[in-house]
Structures are given as structure tokens and as C-alpha cells.
Amino acid sequence: MIYITRRETFNAAHRLFKQEWDDAKNLQVFGKCSNPNWHGHNYVLYVTLKGDVDPETGFLINLKDLSKIIKNRVIDKLDHKNMNLEVDFMKGIIPSTENVAIEIWKQLEGDVIAMGAQLHCVKVSETENNFAEYYG
Amino acid sequence: MIYITRRETFNAAHRLFKQEWDDAKNLQVFGKCSNPNWHGHNYVLYVTLKGDVDPETGFLINLKDLSKIIKNRVIDKLDHKNMNLEVDFMKGIIPSTENVAIEIWKQLEGDVIAMGAQLHCVKVSETENNFAEYYG
Amino acid sequence: MIYITRRETFNAAHRLFKQEWDDAKNLQVFGKCSNPNWHGHNYVLYVTLKGDVDPETGFLINLKDLSKIIKNRVIDKLDHKNMNLEVDFMKGIIPSTENVAIEIWKQLEGDVIAMGAQLHCVKVSETENNFAEYYG
Amino acid sequence: MIYITRRETFNAAHRLFKQEWDDAKNLQVFGKCSNPNWHGHNYVLYVTLKGDVDPETGFLINLKDLSKIIKNRVIDKLDHKNMNLEVDFMKGIIPSTENVAIEIWKQLEGDVIAMGAQLHCVKVSETENNFAEYYG
Amino acid sequence: MIYITRRETFNAAHRLFKQEWDDAKNLQVFGKCSNPNWHGHNYVLYVTLKGDVDPETGFLINLKDLSKIIKNRVIDKLDHKNMNLEVDFMKGIIPSTENVAIEIWKQLEGDVIAMGAQLHCVKVSETENNFAEYYG
Amino acid sequence: MIYITRRETFNAAHRLFKQEWDDAKNLQVFGKCSNPNWHGHNYVLYVTLKGDVDPETGFLINLKDLSKIIKNRVIDKLDHKNMNLEVDFMKGIIPSTENVAIEIWKQLEGDVIAMGAQLHCVKVSETENNFAEYYG
Numbered sequence: 001m002i003y004i005t006r007r008e009t010f011n012a013a014h015r016l017f018k019q020e021w022d023d024a025k026n027l028q029v030f031g032k033c034s035n036p037n038w039h040g041h042n043y044v045l046y047v048t049l050k051g052d053v054d055p056e057t058g059f060l061i062n063l064k065d066l067s068k069i070i071k072n073r074v075i076d077k078l079d080h081k082n083m084n085l086e087v088d089f090m091k092g093i094i095p096s097t098e099n100v101a102i103e104i105w106k107q108l109e110g111d112v113i114a115m116g117a118q119l120h121c122v123k124v125s126e127t128e129n130n131f132a133e134y135y136g
Numbered sequence: 137m138i139y140i141t142r143r144e145t146f147n148a149a150h151r152l153f154k155q156e157w158d159d160a161k162n163l164q165v166f167g168k169c170s171n172p173n174w175h176g177h178n179y180v181l182y183v184t185l186k187g188d189v190d191p192e193t194g195f196l197i198n199l200k201d202l203s204k205i206i207k208n209r210v211i212d213k214l215d216h217k218n219m220n221l222e223v224d225f226m227k228g229i230i231p232s233t234e235n236v237a238i239e240i241w242k243q244l245e246g247d248v249i250a251m252g253a254q255l256h257c258v259k260v261s262e263t264e265n266n267f268a269e270y271y272g
Numbered sequence: 273m274i275y276i277t278r279r280e281t282f283n284a285a286h287r288l289f290k291q292e293w294d295d296a297k298n299l300q301v302f303g304k305c306s307n308p309n310w311h312g313h314n315y316v317l318y319v320t321l322k323g324d325v326d327p328e329t330g331f332l333i334n335l336k337d338l339s340k341i342i343k344n345r346v347i348d349k350l351d352h353k354n355m356n357l358e359v360d361f362m363k364g365i366i367p368s369t370e371n372v373a374i375e376i377w378k379q380l381e382g383d384v385i386a387m388g389a390q391l392h393c394v395k396v397s398e399t400e401n402n403f404a405e406y407y408g
Numbered sequence: 409m410i411y412i413t414r415r416e417t418f419n420a421a422h423r424l425f426k427q428e429w430d431d432a433k434n435l436q437v438f439g440k441c442s443n444p445n446w447h448g449h450n451y452v453l454y455v456t457l458k459g460d461v462d463p464e465t466g467f468l469i470n471l472k473d474l475s476k477i478i479k480n481r482v483i484d485k486l487d488h489k490n491m492n493l494e495v496d497f498m499k500g501i502i503p504s505t506e507n508v509a510i511e512i513w514k515q516l517e518g519d520v521i522a523m524g525a526q527l528h529c530v531k532v533s534e535t536e537n538n539f540a541e542y543y544g
Numbered sequence: 545m546i547y548i549t550r551r552e553t554f555n556a557a558h559r560l561f562k563q564e565w566d567d568a569k570n571l572q573v574f575g576k577c578s579n580p581n582w583h584g585h586n587y588v589l590y591v592t593l594k595g596d597v598d599p600e601t602g603f604l605i606n607l608k609d610l611s612k613i614i615k616n617r618v619i620d621k622l623d624h625k626n627m628n629l630e631v632d633f634m635k636g637i638i639p640s641t642e643n644v645a646i647e648i649w650k651q652l653e654g655d656v657i658a659m660g661a662q663l664h665c666v667k668v669s670e671t672e673n674n675f676a677e678y679y680g
Numbered sequence: 681m682i683y684i685t686r687r688e689t690f691n692a693a694h695r696l697f698k699q700e701w702d703d704a705k706n707l708q709v710f711g712k713c714s715n716p717n718w719h720g721h722n723y724v725l726y727v728t729l730k731g732d733v734d735p736e737t738g739f740l741i742n743l744k745d746l747s748k749i750i751k752n753r754v755i756d757k758l759d760h761k762n763m764n765l766e767v768d769f770m771k772g773i774i775p776s777t778e779n780v781a782i783e784i785w786k787q788l789e790g791d792v793i794a795m796g797a798q799l800h801c802v803k804v805s806e807t808e809n810n811f812a813e814y815y816g
Contacts, residue, residue, distance in 0.1 A: 039176055
């Protein structure tokens with residue numbers, strides 16, 4: 001079994017807040033990450049697949065194909081967007097790094113299985129100091 | 137003469153757009169960077185000073201002092217903020233990387249001179265692929 | 273289950289040596305890392321927690337709280353210090369990268385459990401070429 | 409149990425192609441990575457060992473020794489070489505990132521066991537966007 | 545005056561050698577960089593332009609346009625190619641980092657002037673330890 | 681004219697302090713950088729030379745030769761050493777980043793001129809947030 005990872009990037013705006021709470025409560029829980037006028041990040045996404053190497057090609061899968069799937073399912077929807085307002089798969093979900101990783105997993109899992117591989121890990125880095133990893 | 141640089145970071149939302157233009161024209165000129173719902177970045181700021189080494193201390197200036205000035209004048213105003221809406225020194229200015237570098241220079245120059253040094257360069261990195269440098 | 277990581281840094285002096293051995297024997301085993309006059313590193317610390325996402329907040333835990341714990345328990349004790357002479361939790365322990373990771377784990381585990389999460393991994397990078405990981 | 413990693417680098421030329429296929433078929437499967445005139449990369453190699461810390465030294469193993477083994481078995485054979493033509497352990501093997509990681513594992517495993525440790529992971533990074541990991 | 549930089553990458557094979565010299569002499573001068581079977585690198589290219597900020601847009605130039613020019617003139621010709629054999633603008637030129645920077649400058653200068661900016665610097669990084677800069 | 685840079689690293693212990701001052705005064709001026717028991721850093725050194733490209737080789741100078749000079753004159757003296765106690769060329773000099781850059785310049789200038797090039801810049805990075813540059 002081999003593990004192969006593709007790195008992609010996207011830049012997005014977001015705000016951590018819970019609709020059921022007022023701004024004061026959101027500010028108390030989320031601090032400056034709850035700024036009502038938004039802030040944003042250069043997100044770095046690492047998608048890791050596992051499976052057997054195809055002896056015909058030496059590939060688990062062709063990373064160009066994986067890159068296309070990530071672009072279609074994830075990057076095109078998130079890049080230069082507002083995570084709270086514009087991203088279909090983030091609707092109603094607090095865009096914490098943890099939740100972003102989990103929701104990206106859900107977007108990718110079907111296509112990865114259809115390629116004949118397994119999704120192993122989705123890692124989302126929000127800043128150079130913070131990242132989340134989800135293994136399903 | 138010696139040059140000394142301090143690196144700081146901030147995360148902000150912005151939108152490239154010109155108030156005199158409608159959204160269609162803004163989109164044509166600025167592309168996805170003009171998304172009306174904002175997007176954002178992990179900005180990296182490098183502030184370079186030049187001057188003579190103080191033989192008493194071996195310092196051009198104490199970088200702790202420079203860091204405090206950068207935090208007061210720049211980071212506290214930009215970090216987790218919306219550049220178009222909330223930053224006093226960016227009011228009415230298109231927040232391109234170029235303009236961000238120029239406006240940060242203006243914020244810092246007076247305090248740097250008051251410290252007995254010269255401001256040499258403000259470098260603002262918007263993504264790992266794009267950065268601007270301003271030398272006054 | 274989600275994994276979340278916080279990165280922190282500290283700069284410290286150390287020397288690899290065993291008190292029971294003389295300098296010649298220490299030099300033979302540890303090479304230049306045993307220099308009696310010390311040397312030092314910019315250490316990079318990655319603390320990874322695992323657990324369930326709190327549906328109220330979207331967080332495993334608030335990384336600001338984790339950062340505070342790491343600062344109180346680890347960074348304040350190690351940063352700009354001599355690991356062999358000044359750090360209570362390193363007393364009598366050879367400050368190899370392996371041991372630094374293990375001892376930092378011991379410092380953090382109780383507080384992490386008290387936060388309602390599990391400590392998954394402590395990774396300590398000594399140079400860009402060497403790092404150790406401890407999983408308890 | 410502790411995990412310790414050594415990072416090494418090498419620069420090599422390669423071409424993804426299968427001898428049984430003609431250039432057209434190779435181009436269709438491998439794209440520009442199958443350029444008959446070769447291309448190349450700055451590979452980054454991470455070798456991770458696991459085992460118990462030796463209480464005498466605080467080391468799992470001395471990373472200087474691991475570095476020597478990696479240099480003898482791997483770097484000296486790959487660095488500034490053509491992977492398809494000149495590397496004994498890559499003969500007849502498509503030099504995909506996956507296969508490079510697997511073959512490096514085979515080169516190192518015996519020596520690592522002889523050192524009293526276990527080989528845990530070989531990670532090979534081909535570009536900043538692509539890497540493979542092999543755990544045996 | 546403002547300076548703005550775009551970073552791009554390409555992967556290529558090359559060999560340092562002088563056609564007038566035999567392999568022995570080439571090896572003596574260029575060492576392993578003269579391996580007759582080629583080797584390769586992940587090159588990183590930084591193109592810096594200078595000029596005035598357009599008050600209409602806040603841009604010196606639109607970096608998307610610069611990126612397109614760099615792709616057309618440089619990246620498409622070098623990426624996944626053999627510098628000695630396949631790159632029109634490197635014909636007859638020893639592909640040292642210095643010469644690569646100089647030849648890329650020549651490829652870009654005309655288009656940059658046509659955009660209304662000045663080419664300030666071409667920086668080519670061959671490895672994490674070596675890079676060349678050319679200012680015309 | 682071309683500029684070429686070599687990157688090298690060293691790990692050292694140091695303490696910022698002035699012998700004429702007592703510990704209290706040193707602490708007041710230099711803060712935790714004046715800890716009497718030392719601390720240390722992973723220093724990164726960038727040495728930039730300028731001159732003309734030799735049409736015979738495509739090199740300004742052979743970077744292997746520059747690397748040897750830097751190792752002999754600088755790295756071997758600083759690596760895994762105490763800057764205040766053990767480095768001949770730092771005797772009596774406060775080891776601030778500024779002074780380290782200036783003293784390394786003095787060590788290298790003669791040999792670089794003897795190679796037929798000019799020393800353009802010595803850049804010393806003390807942490808990821810602080811660096812000094814000296815141009816003679």
C-alpha cells in the first residue's frame with residue numbers, strides 16, 4: 001500500500017459565528033475570528049490517497065486526475081469566495097478549520113473511490129501555525 | 137550601513153474594486169479578486185530599516201521596539217479585518233498589494249525616523265506567488 | 273474524530289552529554305553536539321490533539337486555549353533558556369530531540385485531557401533536517 | 409516508542425515511460441512527464457525510523473549514522489543521475505514518485521534493522537505539490 | 545516607484561558542459577553537474593517589475609497578465625524539457641543558473657516594456673542553496 | 681553583471697551582553713536575549729557575489745568553491761559553537777545579528793576578491809522573523 005498526496009491552495013474569506021448567537025456571544029467564543037466584516041486566509045489543502053501501485057504505470061492514480069477532481073469539487077467553489085455566503089457545501093456550517101477539512105472530505109470521497117483509490121486524509125492549513133487533519 | 141528586517145503576519149479580507157465602476161467593469165478588470173462577497177489572504181509583511189550599528193548595543197535598533205511599532209501602527213489595524221471597510225489608512229484606496237505596501241510605509245515612516253533609523257523597504261506578500269516592495 | 277495541530281517556536285541552548293561520562297567519551301558519542309560551551313537551535317514544536325468536533329463551535333478545542341497552555345507549560349520554560357541548566361522538566365535528562373519531545377508530552381498531557389481532548393502527537397523539529405515525533 | 413526523521417535531498421533526471429509502449433502511448437498516459445529528452449526534479453527525501461530511546465544516549469539512533477546510510481545506499485546513487493539509465497536499484501522500474509519511495513525503502517530496510525531500529529516511513533517529495541509515502 | 549514580483553516554477557533536465565571540451569575536461573570543471581546522462585531541478589523563477597502604480601487600478605500591472613507572458617515566453621518552453629536540447633533560447637548556451645537568468649531576462653524584456661513597465665530583476669533558484677539574480 | 685547566492689546554515693549559542701554592564705543593565709537592554717546561561721539559533725547565511733559571467737563556463741564563480749570558502753572561513757568556526765566564547769572573529773563583539781553579518785563579511789571579502797568576484801551582500805537570518813543584511 002502506498003500513500004500519495006496532492007497539495008492545492010485557495011484564498012477565501014470567512015467568519016466564525018453561530019447564527020443562533022448574537023454578535024457579543026460570537027465575539028466571546030470566537031474572538032477576532034468572528035469579525036462581522038469578515039477576514040480571510042491563504043488556505044493550503046493536502047489530499048492524501050492510499051491504495052496499491054498499478055504495475056502498468058507505477059502510479060496509485062495519476063495526480064493530474066486527482067488535481068482535476070480537487071479543482072472541480074473544491075477549489076473552484078472556495079477560491080476567492082466567501083465561505084459563509086457562497087459555498088454550497090459549507091451552507092449552515094461554521095467554517096472552522098476542522099469543519100472545512102470534514103466538508104472537503106465529503107466532496108472528494110465519491111470521486112476518489114470511483115478512481116479506484118481510497119481517500120486517506122484531508123489536511124487543511126489555515127495559517128502557518130494552525131492546521132486540521134481528517135481521516136474519515 | 138546595515139539593513140535589518142522584521143517579519144510580521146496578518147490575515148485580512150479584501151476586494152479589489154473601484155467605486156466609480158459597476159460590478160461588471162470591476163469584474164472585467166480585477167477578475168475573481170473583485171468578488172463582491174470578499175475573499176482574503178494570509179499577508180506576510182517584511183519591514184526593512186537601514187542605518188548605522190550602535191556600538192553600545194550592536195543593534196541598528198532593537199527589533200522588539202520595531203515589532204511593537206509595526207503591531208501598533210499596522211497589524212492591530214489590519215489583522216482579522218476587512219481592508220476595504222475597517223482600516224482607517226486604507227479608506228478610499230484600492231487594496232492591491234502595491235497600495236497596501238505604500239500605505240504601510242506611510243504608517244511606519246514617522247516612527248522609524250523617531251527611532252533614529254531610516255525606513256528602507258516595505259515588502260508585502262499576498263500569496264506565495266505574488267509580492268510587492270516599496271522603497272519610498 | 274478530527275486532528276488539530278498548533279505550531280509554536282522557541283530558541284534554546286543545549287549540549288548533548290552524559291554526566292557519568294568524561295568529555296572525551298561524550299565527544300566520541302555525541303560529536304560536536306557535545307561542545308562543552310553549548311550550541312543552540314530554533315526549535316519548532318507541533319502539538320496535535322484529537323477528538324470530536326463540538327457541534328456548537330465547530331472546534332475540537334479553541335486553538336487560542338491550546339496555544340496558552342503550550343506557552344505556559346513549555347515555551348515560557350524553554351525559550352531563550354539553556355535546556356541542560358534551567359528547565360525544570362529537563363533536569364537530569366539528555367536534551368536529544370527525542371527526549372525533548374517526550375518531556376514536552378508529559379508537560380501537556382494533563383492540561384489537554386482537562387480540556388476534553390486527547391494529546392495525539394508532539395513533534396519537535398531541531399533543524400530543517402531532523403525531527404522527532406512522540407505519540408505517548 | 410519514538411519516531412525520528414532525517415531529511416536529505418537529491419537532484420535527478422527521469423522520464424515516466426513503459427518500454428513496452430511506444431512514445432505516443434507513453435505520452436497519452438504520462439503526459440509531459442514522458443518527454444523523451446528527460447526532465448528532472450529536486451527530490452526531498454524523509455526517512456522515519458521508530459523504536460525505543462536508548463537511555464544511555466537519549467537517541468533512538470544517532471542521526472549521523474542514519475544520514476551516512478542514506479547517503480551510501482540512496483543519495484550517492486541518485487544525486488545528479490538519470491533515474492532510468494544509471495541507478496542500479498531503479499533498473500526496469502518506472503520512476504514514479506510512488507516507485508521511488510518503495511525502492512528507497514528496500515535499499516534502507518536492512519541497514520536500519522541492523523542498527524537496531526525499525527524503518528517506519530519513506531517519504532519522497534517530487535515537487536512542492538506532490539509527494540508519496542511508503543510504510544512497507 | 546513600486547516593485548512587484550511574480551513567482552513561477554518549472555522542472556527541467558540539464559547538463560553543464562562545453563561542446564569544445566571532452567567529457568574528462570567537462571567533469572573536471574563542472575563535477576557531477578556535467579553527468580552525460582543529465583540531471584534536473586525544480587527551478588523557481590521570480591520576475592520583478594518596477595514602475596508607477598496606475599491610480600485607476602492600484603496595479604503596476606495586472607499580475608495575471610505578467611503570469612501569462614512568463615508562461616508563454618518561458619515556462620512553456622522550459623517545463624519538463626531538456627535545457628540543452630529542446631529550448632530554443634538556450635541553444636548553444638551553457639545552462640548555468642547565471643545563464644538561465646540572463647536568457648529568461650531577454651525573453652521577457654520586450655513584453656514587459658510593451659505592458660508599460662520595466663523589468664527590474666530575474667531571479668532563478670536552482671536548489672534551496674543556490675540562486676542567481678540578473679538586473680539587465 | 682550577475683549576482684549569485686549561496687545559502688549555508690549553522691547552529692550556535694550566544695548571549696547578547698556588554699561586558700562593561702552588569703547583568704541587570706544587560707537584561708534591561710537586551711531582554712531575554714541576555715540570559716547568562718545562553719540560548720541559541722539555527723542561523724541561515726546567504727552570501728551574494730557579483731561580477732561578470734565567464735563565457736568559458738557560464739559561471740560567475742563555481743559555487744562549490746564559494747561553498748568551500750564559506751565553510752573554511754565561517755561555518756567551521758561557528759557551527760555548534762558558542763559565539764561569545766569560542767569564535768576568534770567574534771571576540772569582544774556583541775553577537776547581534778547585525779554584527780554577525782558584518783564580521784562574516786570581513787572573513788569572506790579577501791577570498792572572494794582572490795576568486796575574481798566581488799562580495800555584494802552577507803545576509804544572516806537569526807529566526808524566521810529577523811534577519812540582517814550587510815553590503816560592506
